[in-house]
Amino acid sequence: MRIPCPLCGLRDRREFYYYGSDDYLHRPGEGAAPEAWDAYLHLRDNPAGVTRDLWYHETGCTSWLVVTRNTVTHEILGAELVAGEGQGKPAPKGRRKAS
Amino acid sequence: MRYSGLKVFTEGLFGNKGWTPAWRDPQPKAEYDVIIIGGGGHGLSTAYYLAKNHGITNVAVLEKGYLGSGNIGRNTTIVRANYFLQGNSEFYSHSLKLWEGLESELNYNVMHSQRGLINLFHSDGQRDAFARRGNMMLSQGDDAILLDREGVREHLPYLDFEQTRFPIYGGLYHPRGGSARHDAVAWGYARGADRRGVDLIQNCEVTGIDIENGVVKGVQTTRGAIRAKKVGIVVAGRSGQVAAMAGMRLPIESHILQAFVSEGLKPVIDHVISFGMGHFYISQSDKGGLVFGGDLDFYASYAARGNLPMVEHVMEAGMTLMPMIGRAKVLRSWGGIMDMSPDGSPIIDKTHVDGLFIDCGWNYGGFKAVPASGWCMAHLMATGQPHEVARRFRLDRFATGHLLDEEGTGSQHNLH
Ligand SMILES: Cc1cc2nc3c(=O)[nH]c(=O)nc-3n(C[C@H](O)[C@H](O)[C@H](O)COP(=O)(O)OP(=O)(O)OC[C@H]3O[C@@H](n4cnc5c(N)ncnc54)[C@H](O)[C@@H]3O)c2cc1C
Ligand SMILES: [Zn+2]
Numbered sequence: 001m002r003i004p005c006p007l008c009g010l011r012d013r014r015e016f017y018y019y020g021s022d023d024y025l026h027r028p029g030e031g032a033a034p035e036a037w038d039a040y041l042h043l044r045d046n047p048a049g050v051t052r053d054l055w056y057h058e059t060g061c062t063s064w065l066v067v068t069r070n071t072v073t074h075e076i077l078g079a080e081l082v083a084g085e086g087q088g089k090p091a092p093k094g095r096r097k098a099s
Numbered sequence: 100m101r102y103s104g105l106k107v108f109t110e111g112l113f114g115n116k117g118w119t120p121a122w123r124d125p126q127p128k129a130e131y132d133v134i135i136i137g138g139g140g141h142g143l144s145t146a147y148y149l150a151k152n153h154g155i156t157n158v159a160v161l162e163k164g165y166l167g168s169g170n171i172g173r174n175t176t177i178v179r180a181n182y183f184l185q186g187n188s189e190f191y192s193h194s195l196k197l198w199e200g201l202e203s204e205l206n207y208n209v210m211h212s213q214r215g216l217i218n219l220f221h222s223d224g225q226r227d228a229f230a231r232r233g234n235m236m237l238s239q240g241d242d243a244i245l246l247d248r249e250g251v252r253e254h255l256p257y258l259d260f261e262q263t264r265f266p267i268y269g270g271l272y273h274p275r276g277g278s279a280r281h282d283a284v285a286w287g288y289a290r291g292a293d294r295r296g297v298d299l300i301q302n303c304e305v306t307g308i309d310i311e312n313g314v315v316k317g318v319q320t321t322r323g324a325i326r327a328k329k330v331g332i333v334v335a336g337r338s339g340q341v342a343a344m345a346g347m348r349l350p351i352e353s354h355i356l357q358a359f360v361s362e363g364l365k366p367v368i369d370h371v372i373s374f375g376m377g378h379f380y381i382s383q384s385d386k387g388g389l390v391f392g393g394d395l396d397f398y399a400s401y402a403a404r405g406n407l408p409m410v411e412h413v414m415e416a417g418m419t420l421m422p423m424i425g426r427a428k429v430l431r432s433w434g435g436i437m438d439m440s441p442d443g444s445p446i447i448d449k450t451h452v453d454g455l456f457i458d459c460g461w462n463y464g465g466f467k468a469v470p471a472s473g474w475c476m477a478h479l480m481a482t483g484q485p486h487e488v489a490r491r492f493r494l495d496r497f498a499t500g501h502l503l504d505e506e507g508t509g510s511q512h513n514l515h
Contacts, residue, residue, distance in 0.1 A: 001406050014408045018398040020352065020513055038498040041510065042350035042441050046339030048401040071353070071401045 004079050007061045019054040021045070022066050025082065048072055054082065102206055121286060122293035127300050130326040131159045133480060134318055136305045136341055137334035138162025140171035140281075141458055141465065143288035143299075144473020145333055145480070150295035152474070153481035158297045159327075160289075161320060163304035167285035170335050170465065173403075173435035175358050175392050177371055177380070178467040179216050179276035180241045183232045186491035186503050187444060188239045193488045194471030195241065195275060201470060207287030209279050210385060216276030216371040217246070217254060219420075221265040225376075229271040236273070244272040254370060257423050264419065265376045278371055278382050278390075284469055308344040308455065315345075315454040329480055331456045336401070336436025338459035345452055349459065350441050350497045352512035355396045356463050357405035357434045359413065361427040363387030372420075379416035381424075389427060391417060395437065395463070397513055405434045437463050443515030444503035447475050447485070448494040456480050457494065462515055 001013040021044050028036040045051075048071055055065045064082035069075060100106075100119055110117050133149060135142045138160045149155040162168075180195035182188040197204075198211055220229050226245075233243035244250075247269045248260060260267045289299055300322070307319035308330065317326035334341045336353045364387050371382040381391035393413035396405045410432060418425055440446065440460035445468065447458045458476045461468060475489035485492075491503060497510065508514040 012408075013406060018513055020511065021399070034498065039348070042497040043348040044339065044350070044352050044512070045343075045348060046352050046399065048337075048340060048353075051399060053399060071399050074400065074402050074406070 001074055001076065003055060003065070003067055003076055005057050005060055005063065005065060006079060006081050007063055008057065011057070011060055015057060015059040016065075017056040017058045019056060022052040022054055024054055025066070050077065055079075102208075121290040122299055125298045125300065127159060127161075127303065127320070127322055127325050128298065130317070131298070132157040132327065133329045133331065134158075134325060134327040135160045135331045135333055136318065137169070137332070137337075138166045138285075138289070138299060138301065139169040139333065139335055140285055140288070140469035141335070141461070141472045141476070142331075142333035143285055143292060144469050145331060145458065145476040146297045146473075147288045147292040147295070148473045148477035149481060150292060150297055152477060155481055156296035158292075159325065160292070160297060160299050161303045161305055161318070161325070162299070162301050163321075165301050166289050166299060167282045170435040170437070171285045171469070172282045173358070173433055174281050174463075174466045175380070175382070175390050176278040176281045176466060177216065177276070177382070178211065178279055179273055180239070180467075181216070181218070181232065181236055181243065181271070181273045181276065182505060183235050184503055184505050187505055188235060190471055190475070190488045190492070191467065192239050192241050193474070194468055197470035197474065198279070198467070199275075201284075201287070205287040205291045207283065207290060209283045209287050211277065211279040212385075213275050213277040214370055214382075215254075216273040216373065217251065217270040218273070218373045218375060219251065219270045220268050221376050222268060226268055233271050242273060242275050244274070246270045246272050255372060257367070258421055259419065262419055265374075276371060280385075281466060284466075288469075288473070305341060305344070308341075310345060310452050310455070313451075313453055315452050329454045329456065331458060331476060331480055333458045333476065335438050335459065335461060335465065338438050338457070342457065345450065345455055347450060350446075350494075351438050351460055352399050353401055354398070354437045354439045354513070355400040355402060355405045355434045356392070356394075356437050357396065357409055357413070357432055358390065358392040359410075359432045360384070360391075360430050361389040361424070362430050364389065364427060367423070374416060374420045377416035377419055379413060379420060381417065381421075388430065389424060395439075395513075396434075401436055403434050403436060405432075437461075439512045439515060441497055441510040441512050442502040442504040443506060443508075445472070445492050446494050447472065447479060447489045447492040449479070449483075450494065
């Protein structure tokens with residue numbers, strides 16, 4: 001499995017640390033209800049199919065990436081830099097399609 | 100038909116013509132008292148104990164493939180009761196006791212072999228942690244012996260004790276730990292459940308869960324709709340998808356775990372050995388194959404196969420620990436889909452839907468749990484109350500903070 005880092009190009013999976021689903025990008029704002037924190041930290045769509053998750057290019061440029069990939073085939077569909085996404089930004093609509 | 104040595108002998112004399120199928124192949128009925136979704140180890144043992152312990156026999160197990168096609172037929176079969184945390188330790192202790200009587204209980208040879216499990220340690224700090232774990236095991240009523248380096252050498256003379264990266268300081272020996280034949284456990288429970296009247300329905304995928312006014316009414320399947328008063332979701336790696344049919348998001352992320360088996364060799368490894376620091380464990384099957392594995396591939400996956408970096412890592416760890424295996428040829432490797440919970444411990448609980456129950460979150464340790472999980476899930480579904488030894492396996496514990504983080508690594512799916 002290779003991941004196309006926008007800064008470093010196509011790199012071996014071993015250079016990256018996997019963190020988890022891109023739910024982690026949507027940190028609840030200050031004063032959010034406990035349910036929102038539970039959803040953020042623990043609850044997952046866990047799709048069999050296309051998913052977006054966070055990878056850290058640990059032994060490369062040390063950027064955080066959002067990788068779009070297929071959990072059934074291991075096909076990597078793309079990778080973007082996380083930089084630019086902000087705290088409390090709402091999740092884009094209609095992105096969570098499980099197959 | 101009761102199996103026995105005499106039966107094997109007489110069948111052998113008469114050309115083995117008297118054997119009959121171990122279970123029926125029934126058509127689904129229109130309605131059941133209880134439907135169990137998933138014919139893996141946990142689903143089958145739940146059905147068995149519903150019938151055996153609670154007299155509930157109007158039960159169907161719906162399996163999308165064939166019985167035993169999931170993780171129950173893919174694991175590396177370690178059976179142990181060496182947990183540390185209260186909440187886990189009494190559950191696995193109960194499970195090991197059920198294992199110890201399982202063959203006579205089921206009249207089925209599951210090849211349970213208590214050959215002893217040795218967990219190696221490699222530093223003073225790890226020794227202290229293992230001594231503490233051993234004491235917890237003893238106080239739970241199970242067995243544990245702390246071995247020093249020479250003690251380990253007596254059992255496992257072939258290890259490389261002087262390796263520079265992780266020199267072996269000793270091991271925690273759990274004599275009642277061991278292994279069993281994985282698919283025989285599924286078959287044994289299947290046959291036992293079938294004999295008590297449970298319908299085992301294969302090639303029947305659940306595609307929807309019918310809920311009216313917050314009460315479960317039945318399921319939609321590839322073989323038609325089936326009504327039920329109670330439904331249990333027991334689908335391991337597929338828990339996320341099936342729970343979504345009831346509008347639930349679970350604290351579960353599915354990951355891939357690989358395993359390997361070598362060509363058949365003469366007996367060389369008598370125990371189950373776990374080399375935690377190297378992420379490697381190994382035992383030898385009764386057929387002679389070395390059965391070994393390591394860590395998760397560490398990314399969410401539903402492909403029942405892994406990638407090469409973990410293959411390389413496992414081989415390296417094996418060579419570090421016991422260079423003698425270097426000339427054995429690897430015969431096969433495969434992967435299974437693991438239902439990883441954030442704290443590494445399971446869930447056996449009710450859901451927000453009346454009559455709908457869930458048993459999941461087994462991570463990579465659900466084989467040893469098959470008897471107790473079925474026992475406790477059946478208890479919960481029959482009585483509406485959690486069984487005493489599984490009362491902490493709550494679905495809401497992540498929200499409330501009552502975690503069961505056995506490894507103390509934090510509440511995150513990829514850390515266990
Ligand atoms: C490589 C590997 C090594 C392991 N090693 C060990 C070990 O040494 N010790 C240990 O204790 N544990 C181990 N495990 C973990 C253990 O195998 C699992 O935790 C356990 O088998 C999971 O429970 P199960 O048997 O019920 O799962 P499964 O056998 O996966 O059963 C779930 C069933 O549900 C069915 N299903 C899914 N969706 C649907 C649907 N929509 N409709 C109908 N049916 C459906 C599936 O087809 C499947 O048969 C290992 C796992 C793997 C993969
Ligand atoms: Zn990079």
